[in-house]
Amino acid sequence: MKNIIIQCLICGFLAIGLWMAMLLLFLHLEQEDMLDKETEKLLYNRSFGKNVYQQASHSKKILKGDIINDRAMFSDPELIQGLSRYGLNVITSRRLGIERQVPDSRNKICQQKHYPFNLPTASVIICFYNEEFNTLLRTVSSVMNLSPKHLLEEIILVDDMSEFDDLKAKLDYHLEIFRGKIKLVRNKKREGLIRSRMIGASRASGDILVFLDSHCEVNRVWLEPLLHAIAKDHKMVVCPVIDVIDELTLDYVGSPIVRGAFDWNLNFRWDDVFSYELDGPEGPSTPIRSPAMSGGIFAINRHYFNELGQYDKDMDLWGGENVELSLRDCLVTHRSSCNRWRGSGKHSLGPSAW
Known part of the structure; x- marks a missing residue:
């Protein structure tokens, strides 16, 4: 009887541990999903495409690109602060300075x-x-x-x-x-x-x-x-x-x-x-x-x-x-x-x- 109780306890602990691991994994994935949604919302609301062509497709293309998936980039507090305050990448803007040439896009x-x-x-x-x-x-x-x-x-x-x-x-x-x-x-x-x-x-x-x-x-x-x-x-x-x-x-x-x-x-x-x-x-x-x-x-x-x-x-x-x-x-x-x-x-x- 004692062995059976011990085995039940062990099984119970294993089940609890398994459920805890699954819960933590779920919460982690949910947190990542929320981060992606918040990033998408931030970029969409701040994007100039919203005022130009309502370019949701353009925003999605960006979000699926290497820039958004690069977690190291989005862990940069200066970048996050710049997106929140100005709606653009202030690091790149500062590097470009106050003058640059853009490509001639005319027909x-x-x-x-x-x-x-x-x-x-x-x-x-x-x-x-x-x-x-x-x-x-x-x-x-x-x-x-x-x-x-x-x-x-x-x-x-x-x-x-x-x-x-x-x-x-x-x-x-x-x-x-x-x-x-x-x-x-x-x-x-x-x-x-x-x-x-x-x-x-x-x-x-x-x-x-x-x-x-x-x-x-x-x-x-x-x-x-x-x-x-x-x-x-x-x-x-x-x-x-x-x-x-x-x-x-x-x-x-x-x-x-x-x-x-x-x-x-x-x-x-x-x-x-x-x-x-x-x-x-x-x-x-x-x-x-x-x-x-x-x-x-x-x-x-x-x-x-x-x-x-x-x-x-x-x-x-x-x-x-x-x-x-x-x-x-x-x-x-x-x-x-x-x-x-x-x-x-x-x-x-x-x-x-x-």
Whole structure:
């Protein structure tokens, strides 16, 4: 009887040990799965694809790649902190510095096009809040380096009460190299993205307003197609083709030609362009009629912008301006396929956090 009891106890302990091992294994796998989901959620929410093509497929491709599977990389606290704070890889951004060249993603027909020397002047408006320092400076330097000097009236930077130290005196110091072309406006209180853009527009003196994100890098001959289209019709509102900068590698990747649209819930989205629309003599360089526009990346005649009523100043959250300006503009928005730029980083979430 005693031996039987001992054997039962041993079997019981073995069973308990086996169940404990299985439980620990299950918890470990569950923790890994949760980590993957949190990483995917972080990257998707911070990804620029969310604002460009809703590229869930692009995000999944990244997540399945070597970068995400490299646990050593994601154990780097600096990388995790940068993704959480800025939505991009700050280590790579710091290594790239404040200036770099991106590949020319334009179609060959676009590369052969020439534009008049005398075009309207442009005021480029860039609003930022707690933007990553090098990313912001790459935006500014790319606009400065790739814009014809006689067409670029100014770059207006609107700081919506940034809290980070490197966006204060350090930023002022680095902007000295662009003296004469930069207007830095620092809001006295948090205004949010929409009202900050309106503040920038009120300070502009150029013929054309070009609204740009604070985490973009423009491409070659980016400005002339916008100005040329508006010069032919002052009520034309022109949007670019938006390429992609990967938030982890910061690689620049060209994108297909798409048009802006919105569904029955008035949610902005991107739609494909029919192939026959690009079969004309201008090919892929022809402007594409678009029923909707991206409310934060476009060019518009300054007086026409005021005539339309600008943005709704009571908007606090980003996204509504996509549809609002499209409706104000009576659905005559066009997209310029020869104009390309793209950015990486975070988006505006409201008046308290962009």
